[in-house]
Amino acid sequence: xxxxxRCPNCGGDHTLVNPxxxxxxxxxxxxVVYWDEETALKTGQQSILPEGDTxxxxxxxxxxxxxxxxxxxxxxxxxxxxxxxxxxxQLDDGGxxxxxxxxxxxxxxxxxxxxxxxxxxxxxxxxxxxxxxxAHYSVREVGTAVCVGGQGQLPFTVLPGERYPxxxxxxxxxxxxxxxxxxxxxxxxxxxxxxxxxDQLSVDDEPPPSTAGAHEGRHIKCPNCDAPLEVTGARExxxxxxxxxxxQNDMTGPEARVMGVNPEGFDPGFVFEIGQAGTxxxxxxxxxxxMLYEDDEGYQAREYLLHNPNEGYLWLAxxxxxxxxxxPTQQAPxxxxxxxxxxxxxxxxxxxxxxxxWGTSRLVYVDGALPWQAKTGDTNHYADLIAPPRMFQVESDxxxxxxxxxxxxxxxxxxxxxGIEDRPPTVWSVHPxxxxxxxxxxxxxxxxxxxxxxxxxGLLLWSMGQGGHELLEQTFMASSYLKECxxxxxxxxxxxxxxxxxxxxxxxxWLACDVALLDDKSQSVIAEADAEISYYQGVxxxxxxxxxxxxxxxxxxxxxxxxxxLILKASAGSxxxxxARGEPLTIRVAQGAVxxxxxxxxxxxxxxxxxxxxxxxxxFEKRRWAPVTEDDDDDGSSWDDDSY
Amino acid sequence: xxWIGLLFGLVVFTGVTGGAYLASARGWGLSGMLDKxxxxxxxxxxxxxxxxxxxLYFGTRRHYGGGFRGGK
Numbered sequence: 001x002x003x004x005x006r007c008p009n010c011g012g013d014h015t016l017v018n019p020x021x022x023x024x025x026x027x028x029x030x031x032v033v034y035w036d037e038e039t040a041l042k043t044g045q046q047s048i049l050p051e052g053d054t055x056x057x058x059x060x061x062x063x064x065x066x067x068x069x070x071x072x073x074x075x076x077x078x079x080x081x082x083x084x085x086x087x088x089x090q091l092d093d094g095g096x097x098x099x100x101x102x103x104x105x106x107x108x109x110x111x112x113x114x115x116x117x118x119x120x121x122x123x124x125x126x127x128x129x130x131x132x133x134x135a136h137y138s139v140r141e142v143g144t145a146v147c148v149g150g151q152g153q154l155p156f157t158v159l160p161g162e163r164y165p166x167x168x169x170x171x172x173x174x175x176x177x178x179x180x181x182x183x184x185x186x187x188x189x190x191x192x193x194x195x196x197x198x199d200q201l202s203v204d205d206e207p208p209p210s211t212a213g214a215h216e217g218r219h220i221k222c223p224n225c226d227a228p229l230e231v232t233g234a235r236e237x238x239x240x241x242x243x244x245x246x247x248q249n250d251m252t253g254p255e256a257r258v259m260g261v262n263p264e265g266f267d268p269g270f271v272f273e274i275g276q277a278g279t280x281x282x283x284x285x286x287x288x289x290x291m292l293y294e295d296d297e298g299y300q301a302r303e304y305l306l307h308n309p310n311e312g313y314l315w316l317a318x319x320x321x322x323x324x325x326x327x328p329t330q331q332a333p334x335x336x337x338x339x340x341x342x343x344x345x346x347x348x349x350x351x352x353x354x355x356x357x358w359g360t361s362r363l364v365y366v367d368g369a370l371p372w373q374a375k376t377g378d379t380n381h382y383a384d385l386i387a388p389p390r391m392f393q394v395e396s397d398x399x400x401x402x403x404x405x406x407x408x409x410x411x412x413x414x415x416x417x418x419g420i421e422d423r424p425p426t427v428w429s430v431h432p433x434x435x436x437x438x439x440x441x442x443x444x445x446x447x448x449x450x451x452x453x454x455x456x457x458g459l460l461l462w463s464m465g466q467g468g469h470e471l472l473e474q475t476f477m478a479s480s481y482l483k484e485c486x487x488x489x490x491x492x493x494x495x496x497x498x499x500x501x502x503x504x505x506x507x508x509x510w511l512a513c514d515v516a517l518l519d520d521k522s523q524s525v526i527a528e529a530d531a532e533i534s535y536y537q538g539v540x541x542x543x544x545x546x547x548x549x550x551x552x553x554x555x556x557x558x559x560x561x562x563x564x565x566l567i568l569k570a571s572a573g574s575x576x577x578x579x580a581r582g583e584p585l586t587i588r589v590a591q592g593a594v595x596x597x598x599x600x601x602x603x604x605x606x607x608x609x610x611x612x613x614x615x616x617x618x619x620f621e622k623r624r625w626a627p628v629t630e631d632d633d634d635d636g637s638s639w640d641d642d643s644y
Numbered sequence: 645x646x647w648i649g650l651l652f653g654l655v656v657f658t659g660v661t662g663g664a665y666l667a668s669a670r671g672w673g674l675s676g677m678l679d680k681x682x683x684x685x686x687x688x689x690x691x692x693x694x695x696x697x698x699x700l701y702f703g704t705r706r707h708y709g710g711g712f713r714g715g716k
Binding site: 439440441442443444445447448449452455456459463484496497514516518519522523524525526527528529555556557558559567569594595596597598599601602605606609 | 645646648649650652653654657658660661663664665667668669670671672674675676677678681682683684701702
């Protein structure tokens, strides 16, 4: 049975939605009303919650994973660099659910029995890995949360202004979340959650107009120069940079507060303007913030914050004319990237990345309106992992670690996305995430060339075995060939290539012979040849050696068909100036051999394009890695600081 | 462009491979015949110790490596 409750401050009537409610914020006077176990009503301060950029709102109805719900309670916390919202949902089937909304990310949370072995808050640090239940988590953020305020009815008492240490954790694949909340003197409360797709939560009605940006419609002046601040509506803005004086204003309070000022007369060299719209991933985004970072070595990187009301934010990073389109991700690398060496491989959510570099970057210039607090001089540590065309980036300021997954975009693609017709400046350098691109013609030539190279290699090997058919084999004794002798007749056919092979069992001796081809019919010599063979061997220093060959083959063009003989005369010797040993000399004449040399030439020619492309790719990769593998300053050592 | 590349590649590489096959089978570039046949009757001027004609082709002809000695 529903319980009725009257606000002790204004007398406003409320019906408690479920028996677990122990606190409500009066709908009429915004006074926090809570009660203890003795049902004694107490009142706290007023809870006036500034509007935020949230998808849910009080009394919103719809379907959560197919179950009807109504939002009956709302809490907002501030973690120092922004806020997040907790929504308390009454489900149609009598159950309740907590939804956490951070930026545009929704997660469904469940209370988990606290593990007594959890570390105290002072031992928590970013990157620490913990096992809770059956899941392995890493700490993504540590800090102190302040309750900004609440609305509606809640099952526990949280007063505005209450502070407590907390840690946000996520599983390595980013699909599960956990939050540890440390109440003073109590064991930590533990909530686990899962990322909720926007399609898993439907909202029946549009949010009321008042849920637009906190400062929308208000006239705010820059505290630095008194110029009016152009407040962006319809999204949360925590930093608004004055376009006149460059003051970086904190917009989280009721009035703007100066956090820093851009350097005067400084040209940050941005290419795209605030408000400029472009199409990315098929959606229209607007540039709403621009940042210029400088790393330890003075290299500059520009970032454009892009916003789409439905899709949230994208980061377009520009470095040396290259572009990378980044989006945040909850997936974490398997190892601490700040302890890795260049080219070391690491798995991130099933994909393999290679560590590229880490460093520290400093915010040099910022303008526009950002959903986080940013001021010049802010530093963060970064680590880059690459799997071209993707880059996985880790950013940490010591209190929070964030992960981004980016995809390389060519300057022309970015210009096209922004509808710029001019050609972007030519970029000669190689970006770490830049994929090696091969044109369609090069690809097809590489394929065809490779196939033909294989074919020619096959023909080369085949031709080496094509010695033709034998026409003559005859052995001559030294007594014959040292003078002059004539072979048996043999018949030459129509094939074009003939070969003559001489063999002798030489041993530390040599043999040189002159051969003439004698046309048996005309008794005329129509061709001549000479060949030399030598073979030496021995043992020197305990190792045997040999050089030369006991055979030699000569190829020549076949004469017209007919009967021929060979006229042979040889000279021979042994040692350095010794006499002939008289080894027998065997001559083999064959016809129909296939030459190999042309297939070798064809193999080389057809291999030129694939070889050229392979060399081009190797050189490209060399240039990609040169900054981190050839940099003497970067010795790959990890930081002394344990946290990242 | 892809088709142009394919056509170009096929034409060029087929030409190269076909040319290589023809050259290999036909023995292009191999040394061939002497410019002018040399009759051994004119060259054979000696006599054997048995009284018959002695064959002396290389003994009377001085040549300077002008013959074939190429490899495969």
